[in-house]
Amino acid sequence: MDYFIELFFGGLTRGSIYALIALGYTMVYGIIGLINFAHGEIYMIGAFTSFIVATVLSIYGFPLLAIVVIAGLAAAVWSSAYGYTVEKLAYRPLRNAPRLAPLISAIGMSIFLQNYVLLAQTSDFLPFPALIPEFEFMEPVAHIVGSSDLTILVTTAFVMLGLTFLIKFTKIGKAMRATAQDKTMAVLVGINVDRVISATFVIGSALAAIGGMLIASHIGQINFYIGFIAGIKAFTAAVLGGIGSIPGAVLGSLVLGLTESFATGYVSSDYEDVFAFSLLVLILIFKPSGLLGKAETKKV
């Protein structure tokens, strides 16, 4: 039973890691129907930014909490700027092009950003400082749930609740929903659609950056390539949960994380991905729009 609980929490942590990235995918898709492949790279840039800021601050002897807050903010702002710019340069000009065009553009951005970081920074693995301290009160259960696991779980929960609140109850949220429903109609009722879309990218990128910092601190290393694999898994999770749906992204991520964890624990880690993707195929056969996705009806 202990083993089951350990695997369960391991799976939850892994799922939460995916969720922090998957939320950005799903938000962008919900609004403009674009799979933003560069999202994983925004996450990676967030991790790098927080790494650089945290390293500099720790040289000046700042306390850990201050480092976490400042590095997190810096990463969020910096990544948001990237998200905003990517949207403006690579996606906006293609807004009315066939759907394939922005998709290719997104893949191009992803490759560009990876290589940009590779050249501007390094191709080596870098040691990421442990920004999440080992909490005293977690020590008795540290062998099951670590402090960084807990932090990631709690952050994901808060982020999901916050996003749901934002979309359901705020003015910008209302505008987002309107834009998602019908872009032309939204323009007609006086919504600045471009600004709404930019806001979506900014929020998604900031989340990815925070995620990048937490996850890198949990894993302890970063390099320019981390965004790609994490991005693919998070994208899978978003599809699993129903792309476009905020709770769906979280649910899909948790299902994916738990499946991988149990598959490794009870079968073999050699088949971890096999199980994860078999599950994806199965769910998509029975629920083509994902666990919580709404069936897309063609607008006539």
Added chain:
Amino acid sequence: MRSGLKKKMFVAAVALGFAMALPAAGFAGDTIKLGVAGAQSGDLASYGLPTVKAAELVVAQYNANGGINGKKVELLIEDDVCKPEVATNTATKLVTDGVDVVLGHICSGATKAALPIYKEAGVVVMSPSATNPGLTQSGDYPNFFRTIASDDAQAKTEVDFAINVIGAKKIAVIHDKGDYGKGLAEFAKKFIENSGKAEVVLFEGVTPGAVDYTAIVQKIKRKGADAVIFGGYHPEASKIVSMMKKKRMKTTFISDDGVKDDTFIKVAGKNAEGVYASGPQDNSKNPLSTKAIADHKKEYGEDPGAFYENAYSAALALLNAIDKADSTEMDAVVKALRTENVDTPVGKIHFDENGDAVGVGFAMYQVQNGQYVEVK
């Protein structure tokens, strides 16, 4: 009468001829013939030529000191171009020329092709460079020895260390699904199972680049492993090690040359402390190695090439064995090689019953205070 004398003279001449021919076959003449076989021309000549130079230097040194038991050492140098079909001819030629021991061949394939011929003729062969595990481990060639570690030596070093030094009974073997990591892990698994002293409680691959390895680490813990042998590179190793520390595990972590890298220590930080990794043996502090290289520079005016130290050591080991055995008979030389220690550039060595040099190849290192330190 005249014809009778002629007949007598003929018989005498024939008898004399036989009498002169006999000692050459029976008592190995007045020189000891050291054959050197390997690629000396063609694409792979750069692998074989340093061996010739090593043999020349060692032999010159021996002869300058009066040879072995009063006999000078003579070199018979033959080219096999690293091709199995040529190597059989090379071997036949050396055997016909009455070679006593052979230093070579260079490539595993050529060595394998030539060995049956030497075995038939009772000639001891020692390769400085053939790494195919089967050459020694198959047990087919009791006349074969080598001064280089076989392809699976790294796994053997790790397993021996885990079982004999750490005293591990339950070992988890983890790899990164890559050619290098998985190949090593499979050898390690085989050695653990053959040892009979420990069991493999887990044999699994992890996906490189995955966001976390919590599940596999928990599985290692559940299986009660007291040591982990990991085949792969440092990014995965540092993630697994860090996760094990987070789960408060004290399991010994043993890995390979892909982890014996300063980047591992840099990335894993304090979690790297106590980790073991195997890596190529360091000969740079061995005075014989320094001397062998200096001699080469003096004689040939350049740095030695591939397998030079191994070849130098093999030549020393062969001649030392003949000296100690006071014979060139295969059984006596083989016995001397197995029992007599000899100081060589690759260390003080003797050979195990398979023909592999004991103490050659890989050493174990441990991270202590942020750097790799050799474990004695």
